[in-house]
Amino acid sequence: MTHMDILIIDDEKSIRSATTIAVEAEGHYAETADSARIAEMKLKEGDFNLVFLDLRLGEDNGMDLLRDIAKHQPDLPVVIFTAHASIETAVEATREGAFDYLEKPFTPDQLRAILLKAEKASRTRKKIVKLENEVQELQTQVSTQAPPSTFESQEPAMQESLSTLFRAAATPASILILGESGTGKSVISKAVHEQSHLAQNPFVTVSCPSLSKELLESELFGHVKGSFTGAVKDKWGKVHAADGGTLFLDEIGELPLEIQPKLLRLLQEKEYERLGENKTRQSNVRIIAATNRNLAEMVEEGSFREDLFYRLNVITVELPALRQRPADLLLFANNYLSFFGKQVGRDNLQYSKEALAALRSYPWPGNLRELRNSIERAAILAQGSEVEAADLPSTNSLNALGTPGTNSLPSISPGSRVTIAELEEEHIRRVVETSSSLQEAAEILGIDNATLYRKRKKMNLE
């Protein structure tokens, strides 16, 4: 049985109390209102699942109230109380958006039947909300044409992160995921949700940097009409939509300082308020937050609250950059090639030897996202049965290493004002980082193992 919050609107005290007793006996919670004014106030304050409304409401017109509810809260079912003589009114009310009607005097069985019907409708509505969220998430995935995700790794650092994440999945603990852009923080957050005890409930994403402070606050917590310019009607936020499920806060490092205490309160007390409203609401969400910023440093600088940082920092994992996962690179590259190859009708595309070397020696500053995009392009560009190095333009030239504007790229690159020794050192460092073995690194560099050993020793790169 689904528990419902029910508002009973009737000017007759005996009907209010009889209905209250009857719905409470069925395990629901009831509030009452004896006039349209009180009803409007309660409707604004509360989050009801069902309303009983007598159209004859003393001096007030119940039909006006019904129209108002149908307009502003179209998802809220309203059951009309009607006297035997006014079936026609009931029919009219149904036309105006009433969910059903109940003829007075009604028996407990008739009321029970209506409650069951409303419960069913409420469950369906919840399912629809969940599906709407899922559609939104899927649309994001489809628009980025994501090939199936892989959560395997041959690299100890990544294996440790995966094991921590999937062990933490089944607990209510907040999770903080750190890592450069494109390392797969969003993708893995969804996977953690799907492996958790909350999998049947919503997974809702809020992208912190994409909105202004006011809109972000409203996106999170919701608002009431008139709370800011553009707030033309009441709105529930994503904290409400995610109730009972997971709220994924992408780029938490961009969360404005003013909103941080509100998030902290949600984490600690499970409480929040909509913008422009004083009523305290409850929401029980599991938070997964991700960022490519150094939150600890931000705490020191004063741009991120220390208390929030510690609250989020219960389980923290770092997703290594792709260049720190040389042993996994080929697994991803092959998966992507078979996915995108199929999309363009070439099932058996392979990499040429040179293409493989190019894939390995490039540091992939944009990580999995960049790799995915490059392979998608290469699958289209490839002329024969093999992807050639030339089909992977971003890996073609070492100049790519120095492209300005990508935060994880080094400032040392061919042509920049550095010595040959510095350039050599950087090149060796990167090739070693992106090779699966020292033997392979030596081959790519065109030197023997002993020379590589000596150079690494000199560079303290062991």
Ligand SMILES: Nc1ncnc2c1ncn2[C@@H]1O[C@H](COP(=O)(O)OP(=O)(O)OP(=O)(O)O)[C@@H](O)[C@H]1O
């Ligand atoms: N486990 C995975 N398996 C396969 N592909 C992945 C995986 N994780 C990420 N990707 C690919 O990388 C892309 C970027 O991943 P995601 O958006 O999760 O990164 P992010 O770390 O959240 O990036 P940003 O910090 O920029 O938001 C995905 O769209 C997907 O194509």
